[in-house]
Every structure is written in C-alpha cells, then in structure tokens.
Amino acid sequence: EPEVTQTPSHQVTQMGQEVILRCVPISNHLYFYWYRQILGQKVEFLVSFYNNEISEKSEIFDDQFSVERPDGSNFTLKIRSTKLEDSAMYFCASSQGTGRAREQYFGPGTRLTVT
C-alpha cells in the first residue's frame, strides 16, 4: 500500500539554525500538508499546498516557515531560524483532492528538537 514517508525521523538542531524537513507524498496525490504537534499538545495545522502554491496557512506559519515542492516527488518544510518553541513532531500529509471527508494520508513524522 502506498504511504507517505518523511526524513529524517529525528532532527536535532541548535537555536537559530535552518532546518529542512522532507516528505515524499503518495505519488498520485495533488494536495500536501504540514502539521505539527508540540509534546503533550494538539496536532495543529500549519499549511496546505496545491498546484505549486500555498492554498491555506495557519497563524503559526509565519515568515520563518516556507514550503516547497522542488521536484516531482518531494515536499519540504523549511524553518529559517529555529527557536526553542519549534521543538515538536512535524507530520506531512497528502490527499488526492479536497472537500468533505477527503482522506489525508499522514507520514510517520519528524521529531525536531531545538537546543
């Protein structure tokens, strides 16, 4: 069964450094998403991406964040200058379409630790 993959599984970085989290969505999916979960808190929506542009983003997704689909398979989340509060589990997801009950398939997550 096709699945969403994410690399690395765990990333440790120092405050102020740039990080890039990578995702390979399911190959025939058109919509891509990033979510994060700070330890002990809710899974929060960050951004959705379609047709090579951001379609929606949350208040969390400020100028420090950017997303890109650099080629036909990868979908990346970049944090320009990490802060301690960026430490979280980051989930990538993809879907074939949108609309009511359109299922999003999630990756296993990347745990980001900022020290």
Place this chain on the structure above:
Amino acid sequence: GDSVTQMEGPVTLSEEAFLTINCTYTATGYPSLFWYVQYPGEGLQLLLKATKADDKGSNKGFEATYRKETTSFHLEKGSVQVSDSAVYFCARYTGNQFYFGTGTSLTVIP
C-alpha cells in the same frame, strides 16, 4: 472557537476489556468527524469516519457514532487486544483542514 476535546490518558486496560474514549467537538456547521490511530513508530492512520449526524463509522471492531445533539463522537470497542495499544486522535474536518484533539494513549496488557 472551533475545537476538539478528547479524554485525557493514558488509559490502561486488560485484554478483552471494553474501551470508550470520549470526544466532543465545537464547530460551526456540520463538520466531518474522524478517529485516527498512531501505532508506535508509525504515522497517523485513519481508523474510521462519519460525515453526517447519526452516521456510525466502524473498522477493526471499533465504532463511533456522530451525535449532533451531544456534539460527540466517542470511540468504542467491545473487546480490546494487545495490538490495539496506540495513541488515538479524534479530529474534525472543516474547510479543508483537520483539527485534532490532543490524543489518548491506550495500553492493553495481556
């Protein structure tokens, strides 16, 4: 604002016990409701869903009924197994976004 509130864990049950994980939501309109499960080391997997009031989602022995009058979508299973040990997330889907609860960790002991 719109939110999803689910029962805090962790929950520990013996094999074959009955499971209930409560979930309530607040939302404008009529969202679709979901339960996702995360097994250790894996991503979020869709467990079941319901798209309108009184719908019942079911999968792998788990069930949840969309109750508009109580704004709830409680997850139940009649007889849990050790392999059900995981974190369970209730979520609602509105405006092409998922809004998740905090997750409930379930451990089933033999």
